[in-house]
Amino acid sequence: MTSFTITLANQGGAAFDVDRRKPLLQSLREQGVDLPYGCKYGGCITCAAKMISGKVDQKAQRALNNRQINNGYIILCVARPMSDCTLEVGVESHDKLYRNPFLDPLAAHELKADIATPLEAKK
Amino acid sequence: MTNHCCGPGYASPAEAMTAPREKLLYTIAIYTGTGIQKPDYLCTIDVDPESSTYSQVISRLQMPGIGDELHHSGWNACSSCHGDASMERKYLIVPGVRSSNLHIVDCGTDPRSPTLFKVIDGAEIKARTNLSAPHTVHCLGSDIIVSMLGDAQGNAPGGYLQLSKEFEVVGRWENSMGSIKFGYDFWYQPRHNVMVSSEWAAPNTFMPGFDLEEVGHLKYGREIHFWDFEKKEPKQTFYLGEDGLIPLEVRFHHNPDSSHGFVGAALSANIIHWWKDAAGDWQWEKIVDVGNEPHPEWPIPIPGVISVILLSMDDRYLYLCNWLHGDIRQYDISDPHDAKLTGQVWMGGLLGRAPEVNGVKVTGGPQMIQLSLDGKRLYVTTSLFSTWDNQFYPEIRTNGGCMLMVNCDTENGGMEIDPLFVVDFGKEPNGPSRCHETRYPGGDCTSDIWV
Numbered sequence: 001m002t003s004f005t006i007t008l009a010n011q012g013g014a015a016f017d018v019d020r021r022k023p024l025l026q027s028l029r030e031q032g033v034d035l036p037y038g039c040k041y042g043g044c045i046t047c048a049a050k051m052i053s054g055k056v057d058q059k060a061q062r063a064l065n066n067r068q069i070n071n072g073y074i075i076l077c078v079a080r081p082m083s084d085c086t087l088e089v090g091v092e093s094h095d096k097l098y099r100n101p102f103l104d105p106l107a108a109h110e111l112k113a114d115i116a117t118p119l120e121a122k123k
Numbered sequence: 124m125t126n127h128c129c130g131p132g133y134a135s136p137a138e139a140m141t142a143p144r145e146k147l148l149y150t151i152a153i154y155t156g157t158g159i160q161k162p163d164y165l166c167t168i169d170v171d172p173e174s175s176t177y178s179q180v181i182s183r184l185q186m187p188g189i190g191d192e193l194h195h196s197g198w199n200a201c202s203s204c205h206g207d208a209s210m211e212r213k214y215l216i217v218p219g220v221r222s223s224n225l226h227i228v229d230c231g232t233d234p235r236s237p238t239l240f241k242v243i244d245g246a247e248i249k250a251r252t253n254l255s256a257p258h259t260v261h262c263l264g265s266d267i268i269v270s271m272l273g274d275a276q277g278n279a280p281g282g283y284l285q286l287s288k289e290f291e292v293v294g295r296w297e298n299s300m301g302s303i304k305f306g307y308d309f310w311y312q313p314r315h316n317v318m319v320s321s322e323w324a325a326p327n328t329f330m331p332g333f334d335l336e337e338v339g340h341l342k343y344g345r346e347i348h349f350w351d352f353e354k355k356e357p358k359q360t361f362y363l364g365e366d367g368l369i370p371l372e373v374r375f376h377h378n379p380d381s382s383h384g385f386v387g388a389a390l391s392a393n394i395i396h397w398w399k400d401a402a403g404d405w406q407w408e409k410i411v412d413v414g415n416e417p418h419p420e421w422p423i424p425i426p427g428v429i430s431v432i433l434l435s436m437d438d439r440y441l442y443l444c445n446w447l448h449g450d451i452r453q454y455d456i457s458d459p460h461d462a463k464l465t466g467q468v469w470m471g472g473l474l475g476r477a478p479e480v481n482g483v484k485v486t487g488g489p490q491m492i493q494l495s496l497d498g499k500r501l502y503v504t505t506s507l508f509s510t511w512d513n514q515f516y517p518e519i520r521t522n523g524g525c526m527l528m529v530n531c532d533t534e535n536g537g538m539e540i541d542p543l544f545v546v547d548f549g550k551e552p553n554g555p556s557r558c559h560e561t562r563y564p565g566g567d568c569t570s571d572i573w574v
Binding site for chain 2 (some may be wrong): 006098099105
């Protein structure tokens, strides 16, 4: 299989066939979806989207901490689909992306991957 | 009066102070990160009190695409080129921090309606120099250098991009980054053969927003670096420690013979002063320490977060903004070892001291400032950086930023918010935008350097 279907839940459920080898931002923009973006190297979070279901490969992203990942966020400019996915896109999907760091600190396991302390694996 | 025999700028800081009053400002405004799918743009603002469009945006130059995050900017020429009659202060270099695009804007042909002259594509810069995330722009007498905060993948420390005066990419300016961990702002003082650079963080760290915990993991800067300017390599580093967390804006005295300079440590909310002692060695000390303020609903006191500092052209006053507290302060630094607080005004901020000014709800706090050459008018904008705005002042998405003006008493010290001047970026034609750094066509207090 070379393509997957991406459904945009907050754009009326519009669905797009995308190439599994291309970043989602590129595939969706090429099909006319107007999405925010910035750095295009996975570092700046501007293009973040919330994944409702599905699986992506976003090893190249450097923007998200583990809490944001646990809340479903993916970085569209580098994420490639590994299954059909349903996404919420744009700033409307950013309700859990930003937090006041003084009021809502991250736990050690919620930091970015390179500095996080993993939780003990649960049975 | 001004000497017209020569190139751009002024023969001296004293001559700059006698220049005609500014009539136009250029300020960037962003939609990146706001949810509005429009390009960021450069605004021209009328600041001539005799004009019928005083205190209004009179033209808007959109960038070609979305997602740049315009931030700082710099002139192609400044007083460092004063001796070169072939140079002209005509082009504003306006980088996009996120896109790495450099926009070269012609402000000279029609100062009231600038046009886009050239774009240096971020992809070209990354491919040729392995640099991204442009920040501060200074001209060096002819060529231009830009601090680039990351490599092509957004990792620190980045380096310095050199452009020719024709805006061609020359390559990397520096011969070595030494052991520098991060980049941010820089200023050079050629009579001492020195450049000082400061540290924010890697683009991959600061662009997504501020994780306070990453400060403890040494992902944010706490050092400043003294360069051998001619050799283009760092020579000495000062570790500022807890006194110097996240040292941002770097300002030398405008007096080219002076070795005194200052940096604002944003998170520590301190002003750090450096100078060369009688033995020729660089020294540093803390001269201002803004205390944290309690907040009724916060478990911990709020740090000021000094997002910018600026020196008046006569080097007498230092201005700083506490972006989270919401105040601008004026210090008399006639004795640079002993800063005396002489003025303070409030606008926005998290402490709730001045939620509304001149009929506009101020969302954000005082952030970027630009001072008139005569030192009497300080223009202030309220947005810091889209992702950080979204964390600390989420209502800015619907309210937008604003620009205010502060009248400064240069004789006795003191500041007052001008009651007649306000530009509400919440009412922009394409929806609420956020304004950041400001420049004047004739040069200003953060662009001009004397060689």
